Amino acid sequence: MRRRRHRRRRSAPRTGRPARRARRHDRPRRRQATRARTRRRAADGRAAAQSRAARRGEQPPLVFTGNPGTAKTTVAWLMGRLYRELGLLSSGHLAEVARPDLIGEYLGQTAPKTREVCERAIGGVLFIDEACNLVQTYGSGGADYGHEAVAELLVQMENHRDDLIVIAAGYPADMDRFLDANAGLRSRFCGTVEFADYTDEQLAAIFTAMTTQRGYRLAPELTAALPAVIAGLDRGSGFADGRSARGLLEQGIAAQTLRLAGPDVDLEFVDDAELTLLTLADLAPHG
Numbered sequence: 001m002r003r004r005r006h007r008r009r010r011s012a013p014r015t016g017r018p019a020r021r022a023r024r025h026d027r028p029r030r031r032q033a034t035r036a037r038t039r040r041r042a043a044d045g046r047a048a049a050q051s052r053a054a055r056r057g058e059q060p061p062l063v064f065t066g067n068p069g070t071a072k073t074t075v076a077w078l079m080g081r082l083y084r085e086l087g088l089l090s091s092g093h094l095a096e097v098a099r100p101d102l103i104g105e106y107l108g109q110t111a112p113k114t115r116e117v118c119e120r121a122i123g124g125v126l127f128i129d130e131a132c133n134l135v136q137t138y139g140s141g142g143a144d145y146g147h148e149a150v151a152e153l154l155v156q157m158e159n160h161r162d163d164l165i166v167i168a169a170g171y172p173a174d175m176d177r178f179l180d181a182n183a184g185l186r187s188r189f190c191g192t193v194e195f196a197d198y199t200d201e202q203l204a205a206i207f208t209a210m211t212t213q214r215g216y217r218l219a220p221e222l223t224a225a226l227p228a229v230i231a232g233l234d235r236g237s238g239f240a241d242g243r244s245a246r247g248l249l250e251q252g253i254a255a256q257t258l259r260l261a262g263p264d265v266d267l268e269f270v271d272d273a274e275l276t277l278l279t280l281a282d283l284a285p286h287g
Contacts, residue, residue, distance in 0.1 A: 066195025
């Protein structure tokens with residue numbers, strides 16, 4: 001009997017040992033899950049803090065480099081709208097300016113003129129097109145006026161850094177000269193966005209989109225030949241990517257108008273579809 005009681009005392013706790021052993025094995029997993037939750041909460045807290053800091057902080061000025069017609073102005077306009085939706089700008093409007101908008105004709109006029117332009121841009125994006133012209137020498141005193149505009153621009157950028165984005169745009173080589181014109185420019189404009197030229201296929205797509213927006217259609221033979229037509233455009237100093245595609249469309253519409261107004265065409269028998277159709281002949285060079 002004594003031996004049986006001893007066996008009962010030993011056997012009674014056995015049913016609880018697996019549970020305790022399982023809990024001991026689960027402790028590392030529970031600690032790991034707790035650490036993971038803590039890390040997630042800390043990361044969420046850091047992200048929220050960074051978001052609040054970004055809303056209070058300054059908007060960094062940018063440099064856009066690229067040839068004309070590569071959508072630099074369009075991207076600046078879209079940035080203004082995006083930053084407004086994010087709460088980083090109060091209005092998000094675009095103020096596009098160039099050298100004549102910032103530089104006065106006489107000594108003492110440039111700083112107030114530049115200040116007024118910057119104040120109109122507060123809350124949005126100040127887009128300075130061909131910014132390198134600000135430091136270009138144009139006769140006697142021209143360069144001095146340009147440097148005065150740059151100095152005032154730096155002051156306004158600092159004063160309104162929390163509600164103003166300044167974008168300086170121009171050719172890649174010329175923008176280096178602009179940034180080197182003042183010791184404060186390169187340290188201020190810390191980000192550069194390069195806009196590459198469009199390919200022939202991309203320009204063909206832009207041409208097609210513009211055609212549709214204008215209410216015209218392309219004949220099948222023109223659609224097939226459009227990349228080759230665009231490849232034949234003069235890529236000289238007057239070439240301007242997207243603007244050149246728009247110019248080609250204007251040329252085609254003018255040629256179509258002359259074709260339909262010819263003596264061998266009776267407009268009474270021309271249907272509406274023909275009036276909005278551009279053909280390959282409309283884009284052929286005309287002497």
